[in-house]
Amino acid sequence: MGCDGGTIPKRHELVKGPKKVEKVDKNAELLARWKYCALSQEKLRRPIVACDLGRLYNKDAVIEYLLDKSAERPNSEVVAHIRGIKDVKELNLTDNPAWEGERSTSKGDRYEDLHCAQFICPVVGLEMNGKHKFCFLQTCGCVFSERALREVKTEICHKCGEPFQESDIVVLNGSKEDGQRLQVRMEQKRAKAKSAKKCKNTKAVETASKSADPEEKEGSAKTASSEPGAAGLKGDKDSAPVAESCSSTKCLKPAPAAGNKRSIQSMEDKSEVYKSIFTSHSSAKRTKEQTSNWVTHTPYHF
Known part of the structure; x- marks a missing residue:
């Protein structure tokens, strides 16, 4: 049971x-942030992308999520702000010539240097292992150390020569303050893009409406010019028949005058049965009381 003289507890x-x-x-935290994907927790391998908040991902993991x-x-909460593939930028990284890969420590007979990184800064040669602050440019995706951007001040990329601005620099795996600053910048950028798209759609609608107004005016002018010709074709009933408008290839025959119409009831060569078909016959002029209701033959009532 213990405490019976055989044991001395501390x-x-x-x-x-x-x-x-x-x-x-700290070493494990740096390894997790700089050598592993923030979404899939797998080792980073090319192609590597980064978001507006400076987090590193494998591109295939982001595509699977989308x-x-x-x-x-x-x-999944790490990538909640990513709406599409345009919200991430593929990084243009520089390989470290001193990095031998994972095969060098496969036997276990050598010292494993955890601070040796696969990528370095192409300007000052610092390793991208988390001890030094690194940034990437949203315009071209090239990655540099903050020391290189601070010491060698320029408005074009050191690696590809593409121009950039101060707002295009994003810190990779920055501190909490850096993350809050990048969050505010991302929200402002998206709001600005949304307002610009809205203004563009409004201008497109206004342009379409302005271009439609001259067409409506031309259509109304053509209608007004055709009205006098239509009025002239009416004429008097007693006048001679007027020929209809002719096309460039065919002309229609002139319509007969209204006074030449002959009543069917006055035709002597037609029989009385034939005349009763038309509504002008005397049988069609009977009152409602004189006509009987429609009754079906052999109706059935259920």
Whole structure:
């Protein structure tokens, strides 16, 4: 049972004190942020992309997330701000010539340098291992250390020569303050793009309406010019028949005058049965009381 003379317990075994706060290993944290994808937690491999908040992802993991957002993923809140593939930028990274890859430590007989990174800054040669602050340009995707951008001030990219502005620089895996600043910048950028798109659509509608107004005026002018000709074709009933408008290839025959019409009831060569077909016959002028209702033959009542 213990405490019977055979064991000597120590104080920490009998008295329970407050639990010590577990400290996060800095090396493990740097490895997780700079060598592993923020979404899939797999090792970073080309092509590597970054979002407006400076987080690193594997491009295939982002594409899988965009194709099926309903799937349950452990780190889906990390990419909640990514709406499409245009919200990420593929990085143009520079390989580290001193990096031998994972095969160098496969036997376990060598010291594994955790701070040796796969990529470096092409200007000052600093390794991208988390100890130094790195940035990328949203215009071209080239990655540099903050020291290179600060010491060699220029308005064109050091690697590809494409021009950029101060607002195009995004810090990779920055601090909490950097993340808040990038969050505000991203929201302002999206609001500005939304308002610009709205103004563009409004201008397009106004241009379409302005271009439609001259066409309506021309159509009304053509209608007004055709009205006098139509009025002249009416004429008097006693006048001679007027020929209809002729096309460039065919002309219609003139319509007969209204006075030449002959009543069918006055035709002597037609029989009385034939005349009763038309509404001008005397049988069609009977009152409602004189006519009988329609009755079906052999009706059935159920």
